[in-house]
Amino acid sequence: MATEGQSEYESVLCVKPEVNVYRIPPRASNRAIRAADWKLDAPDWTGRMRVTARGKLAFVKLEDKISGELFAQAPVEEFPGLTVETVSDSSRYFVLRIQDDNGRSAFIGIGFGDRGDAFDFNVALQDHFKWVKQEDEFTKQASAPDTTPKLDLGFKEGQTITLNIGQSKKRDRARPQSSGGFGLLPPPPGGKLAPPPTRSTNHNTEESAGVSDEGFLLDLDTSNSNSVFPANPTSTSSADLWGDFDSVSPK
Numbered sequence: 001m002a003t004e005g006q007s008e009y010e011s012v013l014c015v016k017p018e019v020n021v022y023r024i025p026p027r028a029s030n031r032a033i034r035a036a037d038w039k040l041d042a043p044d045w046t047g048r049m050r051v052t053a054r055g056k057l058a059f060v061k062l063e064d065k066i067s068g069e070l071f072a073q074a075p076v077e078e079f080p081g082l083t084v085e086t087v088s089d090s091s092r093y094f095v096l097r098i099q100d101d102n103g104r105s106a107f108i109g110i111g112f113g114d115r116g117d118a119f120d121f122n123v124a125l126q127d128h129f130k131w132v133k134q135e136d137e138f139t140k141q142a143s144a145p146d147t148t149p150k151l152d153l154g155f156k157e158g159q160t161i162t163l164n165i166g167q168s169k170k171r172d173r174a175r176p177q178s179s180g181g182f183g184l185l186p187p188p189p190g191g192k193l194a195p196p197p198t199r200s201t202n203h204n205t206e207e208s209a210g211v212s213d214e215g216f217l218l219d220l221d222t223s224n225s226n227s228v229f230p231a232n233p234t235s236t237s238s239a240d241l242w243g244d245f246d247s248v249s250p251k
Contacts, residue, residue: 060076060096094118
């Protein structure tokens with residue numbers, strides 16, 4: 001929003017070092033204005049143009065190139081509008097309504113030698129009045145009462161809320177149980193574990209175990225083959241028993 005102090009400050013919107021001014025014939029009807037009707041090869045005045053802004057009002061000032069003396073100016077209240085009009089046959093020429101301090105006004109034609117200068121002049125006025133429109137909308141929104149319903153986030157009477165602060169999530173987790181009934185064995189004294197047996201040691205151990213088993217089997221076979229059992233131990237013992245009775249019997 002422009003304040004009273006800001007409205008007195010004049011800002012420069014655009015400066016073009018050369019612009020041509022033409023006297024144009026009076027408008028006879030509502031026919032569109034054509035730059036071809038002017039004497040384009042013989043401009044009536046050549047100088048510098050400055051576009052300034054004071055608050056919401058813009059000014060197109062035509063000044064002398066060397067001294068900077070003001071030749072004419074046009075206060076612009078809106079764009080596009082009657083103060084600055086475009087012609088129908090070219091984008092480099094415009095119709096400008098100038099006004100003096102006494103309030104008298106007249107229409108003149110202005111033109112640029114470069115299309116880029118004409119484009120900059122056009123954009124400078126468009127940007128300024130776009131800003132004016134936004135400022136007006138902000139002013140209306142600030143002055144208009146707010147009719148939108150407001151969201152009530154306060155507590156109702158008797159309403160309470162409970163907060164759980166400081167509880168660790170780790171307590172909620174169940175401890176993992178091992179698959180067996182025993183826990184892990186404690187480490188050996190000294191904190192060092194014995195290195196695992198190498199592959200060559202296991203191989204030799206298996207070979208020695210195989211040799212000892214084979215020798216044991218051979219010992220069993222040898223003992224079986226050398227052992228001599230009596231053919232009929234029962235009959236021999238019984239014969240000796242009856243022989244003792246025979247020796248005792250009378251002759």
